[in-house]
Amino acid sequence: MTGRKHFYKVLRRIFCAALLFSVVFTWYYLDRSIPDKVHIVAREEELFSLNLPLSASFESESTEVVVGNGTNIPQGQVRIDTGQPMTLYSDTQGSYKVGVKLFGLFQFKEMEVNVVDTRYAIPCGVPVGIYLKSDGVMVIGTGKITDSSGQEQEPAYGILKSGDYIEAIDGRDLDNKEQLIEAVNQAGANGSGSVALTIRRDGEEMNVSMDTVAAEDGTYKLGAWVRDDTQGIGTMTYLDLNGKFGALGHGISDSDTGQVVSIEDGALYETQIMGIEKGSAGKPGVMSGVIYYGPQSELGTVTANTEEGIFGVAGEELKSRIGGEALPIGYRQDVHEGEAFIRSSVSGEVKDYKIEIQKVDYSTAHKNKGMVIQVVDEELLALTGGIVQGMSGSPIIQDGKLVGAVTHVFVQDSSRGYGIFIENMLDH
Numbered sequence: 001m002t003g004r005k006h007f008y009k010v011l012r013r014i015f016c017a018a019l020l021f022s023v024v025f026t027w028y029y030l031d032r033s034i035p036d037k038v039h040i041v042a043r044e045e046e047l048f049s050l051n052l053p054l055s056a057s058f059e060s061e062s063t064e065v066v067v068g069n070g071t072n073i074p075q076g077q078v079r080i081d082t083g084q085p086m087t088l089y090s091d092t093q094g095s096y097k098v099g100v101k102l103f104g105l106f107q108f109k110e111m112e113v114n115v116v117d118t119r120y121a122i123p124c125g126v127p128v129g130i131y132l133k134s135d136g137v138m139v140i141g142t143g144k145i146t147d148s149s150g151q152e153q154e155p156a157y158g159i160l161k162s163g164d165y166i167e168a169i170d171g172r173d174l175d176n177k178e179q180l181i182e183a184v185n186q187a188g189a190n191g192s193g194s195v196a197l198t199i200r201r202d203g204e205e206m207n208v209s210m211d212t213v214a215a216e217d218g219t220y221k222l223g224a225w226v227r228d229d230t231q232g233i234g235t236m237t238y239l240d241l242n243g244k245f246g247a248l249g250h251g252i253s254d255s256d257t258g259q260v261v262s263i264e265d266g267a268l269y270e271t272q273i274m275g276i277e278k279g280s281a282g283k284p285g286v287m288s289g290v291i292y293y294g295p296q297s298e299l300g301t302v303t304a305n306t307e308e309g310i311f312g313v314a315g316e317e318l319k320s321r322i323g324g325e326a327l328p329i330g331y332r333q334d335v336h337e338g339e340a341f342i343r344s345s346v347s348g349e350v351k352d353y354k355i356e357i358q359k360v361d362y363s364t365a366h367k368n369k370g371m372v373i374q375v376v377d378e379e380l381l382a383l384t385g386g387i388v389q390g391m392s393g394s395p396i397i398q399d400g401k402l403v404g405a406v407t408h409v410f411v412q413d414s415s416r417g418y419g420i421f422i423e424n425m426l427d428h
């Protein structure tokens with residue numbers, strides 16, 4: 001009997017654990033399946049197919065947005081079962097809320113509905129050189145210093161950390177790392193022995209005090225590796241009708257810390273692609289080129305570097321070069337599995353190459369991984385092997401609409417990668 005009781009006890013625990021896992025997984029899956037935010041065009045009925053594993057009710061909290069099924073009966077609230085599509089419609093531009101209830105009883109989440117006018121943008125697909133000036137001097141890491149007596153010291157350890165931004169030293173604002181080096185040397189030479197730093201960490205400012213160390217080469221140091229700018233080559237995604245651009249579809253991250261660089265400003269410059277190394281299994285390919293810096297080569301200003309890409313204003317020279325017609329914007333509900341095209345100038349001229357959209361994730365969990373794509377165009381496969389570094393930002397066009405941009409390549413299969421919904425880029 002004791003053995004049987006123990007068996008049933010273990011069985012109950014397994015059942016409870018399995019039930020808990022099922023509830024948590026279902027909750028997570030529903031949260032992923034139902035987007036936090038959607039965009040719809042005013043005076044156009046938008047169809048959504050969410051394929052939920054459980055029934056759910058979508059109820060508009062505002063009379064401006066009508067939620068319906070195929071018949072729009074009843075209006076305002078409709079129970080959506082597995083595989084049944086729903087529609088959203090509004091005459092009025094603005095931002096509204098739609099409540100989501102499980103089984104029509106339990107409040108699950110709120111979905112933000114942004115009603116916009118029809119938007120247009122020109123898909124670009126052209127490579128650009130990118131220069132970003134960080135907002136403060138970025139700390140890459142800390143290290144040891146051999147002082148004038150031959151002893152090793154690490155004064156920054158435990159005080160500064162990777163990803164910090166040094167904004168000021170002894171009350172003086174910093175524009176670049178040269179000013180930091182000069183101020184540290186000046187403090188050491190004056191015999192003060194310490195400096196007061198204003199740093200920004202995870203968006204919050206704080207003040208720290210550090211001792212300078214006289215190094216064996218006669219200079220004074222803090223024992224921190226720093227950087228104040230970054231640069232690279234990427235692809236311009238779109239140019240809107242107001243001259244604003246978006247590029248890359250993901251942020252520019254520091255090569256050492258992996259964090260998206262917080263910028264003060266930046267610029268686009270002319271670039272020339274010199275060669276392409278094809279991708280292979282386990283080794284992504286890359287576009288190599290040269291960036292022409294200088295006032296005469298500047299093509300635009302960069303105002304933001306975010307997880308969804310870099311954004312700014314194009315100069316007149318760049319606007320005059322961008323050809324092609326403006327296309328209507330396709331929102332996430334417009335994207336579907338099947339044929340699409342990416343626009344790129346990897347061959348030296350802007351061309352559209354055929355791809356297949358293999359999977360669409362309508363949630364907002366991964367903002368720059370909303371779709372899985374595969375290059376099927378034989379010409380592009382022969383030229384690059386698929387997607388290579390530098391193609392990030394290549395616009396994705398489906399059904400005559402600009403729907404997204406290439407963001408990442410699969411390391412083990414260079415013909416496949418991720419794309420971002422264009423609406424996530426246009427939010428900036």
